[in-house]
Amino acid sequence: MTETAPRPTLEAVAARAGVSRATVSRVVNGGDGVRGPLVERVRRAVEELGYVPNQAARSLVTKRHDAVAVVVAEPETRVFADPFFALQLRGISKELTAHDSQLVLLLTEGRADHARVGRYLAGGHVDGALVFSLHLDDPLPELVQRAGVPTVFGGRPGWGEGTRSAVYVDSDNRGGARDAVRHLVGLGRRRIAHITGALDQTSAVDRLDGFRDVMVDAAPGLIAEGDFTPAGGERAMGELLERCPDLDAVFAANDLTASGALRVLRAQGRRVPEDVAVIGFDDMLPVAEQTDPPLTTVRQDIEEMGRLMARLLLRGLRGRGGEPGVGGTPSSVVLPTTLVRRASA
Amino acid sequence: MTETAPRPTLEAVAARAGVSRATVSRVVNGGDGVRGPLVERVRRAVEELGYVPNQAARSLVTKRHDAVAVVVAEPETRVFADPFFALQLRGISKELTAHDSQLVLLLTEGRADHARVGRYLAGGHVDGALVFSLHLDDPLPELVQRAGVPTVFGGRPGWGEGTRSAVYVDSDNRGGARDAVRHLVGLGRRRIAHITGALDQTSAVDRLDGFRDVMVDAAPGLIAEGDFTPAGGERAMGELLERCPDLDAVFAANDLTASGALRVLRAQGRRVPEDVAVIGFDDMLPVAEQTDPPLTTVRQDIEEMGRLMARLLLRGLRGRGGEPGVGGTPSSVVLPTTLVRRASA
DNA sequence: GTGAAAGCGCTAACAT
DNA sequence: ATGTTAGCGCTTTCAC
Numbered sequence: 189m190t191e192t193a194p195r196p197t198l199e200a201v202a203a204r205a206g207v208s209r210a211t212v213s214r215v216v217n218g219g220d221g222v223r224g225p226l227v228e229r230v231r232r233a234v235e236e237l238g239y240v241p242n243q244a245a246r247s248l249v250t251k252r253h254d255a256v257a258v259v260v261a262e263p264e265t266r267v268f269a270d271p272f273f274a275l276q277l278r279g280i281s282k283e284l285t286a287h288d289s290q291l292v293l294l295l296t297e298g299r300a301d302h303a304r305v306g307r308y309l310a311g312g313h314v315d316g317a318l319v320f321s322l323h324l325d326d327p328l329p330e331l332v333q334r335a336g337v338p339t340v341f342g343g344r345p346g347w348g349e350g351t352r353s354a355v356y357v358d359s360d361n362r363g364g365a366r367d368a369v370r371h372l373v374g375l376g377r378r379r380i381a382h383i384t385g386a387l388d389q390t391s392a393v394d395r396l397d398g399f400r401d402v403m404v405d406a407a408p409g410l411i412a413e414g415d416f417t418p419a420g421g422e423r424a425m426g427e428l429l430e431r432c433p434d435l436d437a438v439f440a441a442n443d444l445t446a447s448g449a450l451r452v453l454r455a456q457g458r459r460v461p462e463d464v465a466v467i468g469f470d471d472m473l474p475v476a477e478q479t480d481p482p483l484t485t486v487r488q489d490i491e492e493m494g495r496l497m498a499r500l501l502l503r504g505l506r507g508r509g510g511e512p513g514v515g516g517t518p519s520s521v522v523l524p525t526t527l528v529r530r531a532s533a
Numbered sequence: 534m535t536e537t538a539p540r541p542t543l544e545a546v547a548a549r550a551g552v553s554r555a556t557v558s559r560v561v562n563g564g565d566g567v568r569g570p571l572v573e574r575v576r577r578a579v580e581e582l583g584y585v586p587n588q589a590a591r592s593l594v595t596k597r598h599d600a601v602a603v604v605v606a607e608p609e610t611r612v613f614a615d616p617f618f619a620l621q622l623r624g625i626s627k628e629l630t631a632h633d634s635q636l637v638l639l640l641t642e643g644r645a646d647h648a649r650v651g652r653y654l655a656g657g658h659v660d661g662a663l664v665f666s667l668h669l670d671d672p673l674p675e676l677v678q679r680a681g682v683p684t685v686f687g688g689r690p691g692w693g694e695g696t697r698s699a700v701y702v703d704s705d706n707r708g709g710a711r712d713a714v715r716h717l718v719g720l721g722r723r724r725i726a727h728i729t730g731a732l733d734q735t736s737a738v739d740r741l742d743g744f745r746d747v748m749v750d751a752a753p754g755l756i757a758e759g760d761f762t763p764a765g766g767e768r769a770m771g772e773l774l775e776r777c778p779d780l781d782a783v784f785a786a787n788d789l790t791a792s793g794a795l796r797v798l799r800a801q802g803r804r805v806p807e808d809v810a811v812i813g814f815d816d817m818l819p820v821a822e823q824t825d826p827p828l829t830t831v832r833q834d835i836e837e838m839g840r841l842m843a844r845l846l847l848r849g850l851r852g853r854g855g856e857p858g859v860g861g862t863p864s865s866v867v868l869p870t871t872l873v874r875r876a877s878a
Numbered sequence: 879g880t881g882a883a884a885g886c887g888c889t890a891a892c893a894t
Numbered sequence: 895a896t897g898t899t900a901g902c903g904c905t906t907t908c909a910c
Contacts, residue, residue, distance in 0.1 A: 195657055197902095197903055197904085198903065198904065198905095199903080199904095207880080207881085208880065208881045208882075209881090209882095209903090209904080209905090210880070210881060210882080210883095210905080210906080211879090211880060211881075213904070213905060213906085214879095214880090214905095217905085221879060221880085222879070222880080223879065223880095226879085226880085238655070240652060240655060240656040240657070241656075241903085241904075242593070242657070242902085242903050242904070243589075243656065243658050244588075244589045244590075244592035244593045244598070244902085244903080244904090245589075245593050245886090245902070245903035245904040245905090246903080246904055246905075247589035247886090247904090248587070248589045248590050248593055248885095248886045248887065248888085248902090248903080248904070248905090249885080249886045249903090249904055249905045249906080250886090250904085250905070251886085253589070255637075258638075262619075262623065271616075273619055274607075274618055274619060277638070277640065278607065278640060281638065281639075281640040282640075282642075285640075285646070285649065290637055290653075290658075291637065291638045291639075291640075292600075292635055292636065292637055292638075293603075293622070293626065293636045293637075293638045294626075294636075295622065295623060295626040295627075295630075295636075297627075301630070304630065307585065308635075310583075310585060311585040311586075311588065312540055312585070312587070313588050313635075418819070418823050444819075447823070448823075451823075451825070474763070474789075478763050478792070478793075478796075480796070542886095542887055542888085543887065543888065543889095544887080544888095552896075552897085553896065553897045553898075554887090554888080554889090554897090554898095555889080555890085555896070555897060555898080555899095556895090556896060556897075558888070558889060558890090559889095559895095559896090562889085566895060566896085567895070567896080568895065568896090571895085571896085586887085586888075587886085587887050587888070589886085589887080589888090590886070590887035590888040590889090590902090591887080591888055591889075592888095592902090593886090593887080593888070593889090593901095593902045593903065593904085594887090594888055594889045594890075594901080594902045595888085595889070595890095595902090596902080
């Protein structure tokens, strides 16, 4: 804990450079209509004084904040079960940094927090918001809509009232699931089971839909509900084995689920992939590479999703106020997935 | 993406309530020297207009920001390997929220980012900073020191120049390690090995020191260097087994390392805990509970560490400016650890 | 191309 | 107890 020194103002720089505040301001903001030598003089003064613009004063007049809120409803997601969250954040952070925007993190855990977040967003402290709302009945999308803050969602939001027009970034969960199941089919497997994710999240629903796209006539017994956790995977795998002892493949909604399933299969003496082929989703390295055997899985580029969310938001921000439509109102993006073959299928 | 409406100002509220701006300001900030009925009238006006104070305008005059920066040097830490990061953030977030402070997240990946962070902190955008700097030679502590921002570190920082007086929150890594090894000794084990963490982080060094405290005469061959990852754990375990085939216990620097070690032990046909007892550190539930067998480990309360960091910082912030010493200059805190017994030792 | 001046919305003396 | 007023540090017309 150290004492904070008084910082130089525009005024000080102007005095030192022998120009007016206006000129300094111009230089600091790109130095457009200022002649070369003057720019140089001002730059030097800025340097010597260690001048840094006061963001509060600036925001007061520009009404911009160069800050974006990232809202994560965390008890509801698997945020702490795998590095998903951290990876998205990294992508977001990189993109925001490149545009000199700050990342304000808002973690929520319940209704009380929702009110707080709503107030904050409505309070106009940030230029926009990036919201992770993977729950079907999440109040967040509506709330954000009401706050009137430009927003991009991470993952397709559930269908609330005003959510139809929401801009979001998502992986092609359905297509990825189809690829996975087709791969299993190509391997000659016929009794293919699916362990779903938490079905109140669109990603889980979409992956299930993808499974059904390929296995149109799958026996209902071949589908067991999981929750994206290893424990859920274990439980579901147990059920599956009991109901359909003759299954020869499993598509798990994510890698964590798959890891749980693998454990149960091994415990029951089934060989993977000889007896049962297993395929996951995510390609979370720390998980997929460490299972026994290493996991074949559907890879999604999580960091890129984060980066894209930020990019979309910033582009939208630029589009407003200026000539409308120059930035253009961004529309949602669905990123492709790729199958990563390892040993389990 | 929606349009943002013009927000009402203090002035508007004052007009509506038939009072002066000053009075509204007082009410909004707690309403101390204002009489009941007036407070009521102003409150109503605020309500009706949906007034929210403009933080930029406020900061401009108060020089406070109600915001704290959280700086994470992420390529350098195991941030993405386990939920450490997310848990600390959660603790921090909770505490900041309780004090109406915002969390500005700064992720860094290299020297260029350091400069940026330095500028941001020096720019006086936040009231203080929470810095995770677990690297021995990390430039961050010095940089923060120079920026003159009140700071609390997560984990004991390496000894740089001005780091002596740094305030930090850490777990009792050394004590926890001692407990772990003593537990092993209590189990009757005599050939106890240690797989270290990345030794450029103080936590790894401290745990190694704890190991040595108990195993004063341990053969050098019983210590292998890891890096806090499962892969590192595997490699180190392999070396250990080669050098000292007769070892009967392993203390791993963290749970991830232990999980790698377990895999190698199993692959080589050693039974755990019968032949070799294994103990980890962290008690990362998703890891420790899912290993086979479940991991005995040293628990540290990560979320509490985060919370404490924030609390310390805020307390320090309160102490400055007012009567000096009322908040008091906070000093570092080392949190106790507890041994959690599962099946592996 | 450059400077002078008018605020942005708020708080904190100071007056009353 | 309440109102008046002077800025906080910056951007941005508007003159020159």
